[in-house]
Amino acid sequence: MDFAIPVPPQGPTPNGRDAELHIYPHRSEVQLPSVNCTAFSWSEKCRTRSSVIVNEEGDRDRQNFDTCPEYFRWIHEDLRPWTRTGITRxxxxxxxxxxxFRLVIIDGRAYVEKFMDAYQSRDKFTLWGILQLLRLYPGKIPDLDLMFNCEDRPNIFIGDYSGPGPNSTAPPPVFRYCGDDDTLDIVFPDWSFWGWPEINIKPWVPLMEDLKQGNKRTKWSNREAHAYWKGNIKVSMVRYKLLGCNLSREHDWKARVFMQDWDKEQEQRFKNSNLADQCVHRYKIYVEGVGWSVSLxxxxxxxxxxxMVNPYYYDFFTRSLVPMHHYWPIKDDDDMCNSIKFAVDWGNTHQQKVRAIGKAASKFTEExxxxxxxxxYMFHSLNEYSKLLTFKPTIPPNATELxxxxxxxxxxxxxxKFMIDTLVKRPSFxxxxSLLPPFSPTDLDNIRIxxxxPIKQVQMWEKNMSFI
Incomplete structure (x- = not known):
């Protein structure tokens, strides 16, 4: 039975078009429009646009009483530079x-003004993810206006905005995929959660299932007893150093490092780079590239x-990862190779302990x-950000509806294909x-400690070559 109650058009939308409004007594009855590429034309965009209202009275039993993971609390820290002043136009x-690009959301509709092209399809998949968020939580995303950068490295440097006195310049709020301790960029989930078509990496949901199956194919005890890494060494000095830890006639640092042949892989559609097929090693190395890496x-x-080779950058979830619980810390200096060898030798001697680290990490990603x-996370990040705006968002003259x-x-x-596969088909049930409150100074000290x-403990073991 169709519970949709059609309502006559409610007048023009902000861009002058009429909208179709549907009211549903329960979220479980909502069927959102699908994508119709057959009928698509540039002259008549947004064919699937419709407004949805759900009777919240009928959905009270669907209220979510789950507490958000701890890493959500970093949203408050990312926005702290503007909590006192608010964000002015x-x-x-x-x-x-x-x-x-600039993203404006008004009445549940997204508008974009592009300033520059992003590398590959980063911006498109980021914007696709935001459209799915609007479909998942219709009517819950507040009006907002923000700037977004799709490049690898953060660039809102604290030192440029920390001058003394009333004449110091307020930092601009800019979202991006990663940050570091010297910048004020607001971190946000990266594009690859909806897929990375240029290198044939599936969206996160089906890829997670592939990785689970890959884990089952090879038990940890039967995996290659060395550390594995494959990627592009040309993008950072630390990756170039890692290449020196490879097997040679003089040394076996217990690392197997492979350079990605991008031209060859592109010709073969990256069929030899299936991530699920790489879960055959007891140890896998994470090392940053130009900035942080989506590979983590x-x-x-x-x-x-x-x-994990000592990281300089962080993304939206990594600040809550704990050394020796979710990963083993590796030095990023000239002693990197020794650090890797020690970790592998220690782990092969204490298999039960290091297997627990691997299990904790995979459990973290799964849950x-x-x-x-x-x-x-996207919802709370945008919601908390919108609370800081001191002005009413309006559609920029050069923006177009997304x-x-x-x-x-x-x-x-x-x-x-990836976009169709990740299309949100109905609102969340x-x-x-529930977002936890900000960290206290004591909380932050405890996180640092x-x-x-554990990092100091590992460094002491390495220094003493201790296998206790």
């Missing part, structure tokens, strides 16, 4: 030179022990990084998880 506009979540999900949590077909239909290739203590 002038602050926002000052971030334009550092942004790739794939490595953590492999049941292998993640050997705390499942797609529902990614969307909830539509499903405009993103999914023109390519008609793997990108289209429950509200987002919780990370520093």
């Amino acid at each position: 002038e602050m926002l506009e000052s971030g334009r030179p550092k942004a790739g 979540k794939y490595i953590l999900a492999c049941d292998s022990v993640t050997l 705390q990084l499942r797609m529902e949590k990614v969307y909830d 539509c499903l077909e405009e993103l999914a239909c023109p390519a008609q290739d793997l990108a289209t 429950s509200s987002p998880c 919780r990370k520093e203590t």
Whole structure:
């Protein structure tokens, strides 16, 4: 039975078009429009656009009483620079030179003004993810106006905005995929959760299932007893150093490092780079590239022990990872090779202990990084950000409405498939998880100690070559 109650058009939308409004007594009855690429044309975009209202009275039993994972609390820290002053329109506009696009959400509709092209399809898949968020939580995303940068490295440097006195400049709020301790960029989930078509990496949900099956194919005790890494060494000095830890006539640092032949892989559609087929090593190395790397979540999900070369950057979830619980810390200096060898030798001698590290990491990705949590993080990040705006968002003159077909239909290739596969088909049956309050200074000190203590312990073991 169709519980949709059609209502006559409610007047023009902000861009002058009429909208179709549907009211549903229960979320479980909602069927959101699908993408119709056959009927797509540039002259008539947003064909699937419709407004949805759900009777919340009938959905009270669907309220979500789950508490968000701890890493959600970093949302408060990322927004702390503006909690006292709020975010003015002038602050926002000052971030334009550092942004790739501007996103405005008004009445549940998204509008985008592009400033520069992003590498590959990063911006398109990021925007696709935001459209899915609007479909997942219709009517719950507040009006907002933000700047977004799709490049690898954060660029809102604290030192540029920390001058003394009343004449110091307020930092512009700019979202991006990663941050570091010297910058103020607001971190946000990266594009690859909806797929990375250029290198044939599936969206996170089906890829997680592939990784689970890959874990089952090879038991940890039967895996290769060395550390594995494959990738592009040309993007950072630390990766170039890692190449020196490879097997040679003089040394066996217990690392097997492979350079990715991008031209050959592209010709073969990256069929030899199936991530699920790489869960055959007891240890997998994570090392940053130009900035942070999206590969971390794939490595953590492999049941292998993640050997994390001392990271400089963080993304939205990594600040809550704990050394010797989720990963084994590796030095990033000239002693890197010794550090890797020690970790592998120690682990092969203490298999039960290091297997627990691998299991904790894969459990983290399966439970705390499942797609529902990614969307909830996006929701809370945008919701908390919107509370700081001191102005009413309006549609910029050069912005256009963001539509499903405009993103999914023109390519008609793997990108289209990934987008269709990740299309949210109905609103969430429950509200987002409950966001915990900000960290206290004591909380932050405890987090620092919780990370520093095991790292110092490992460094002491390495110094003494202790296998206790």
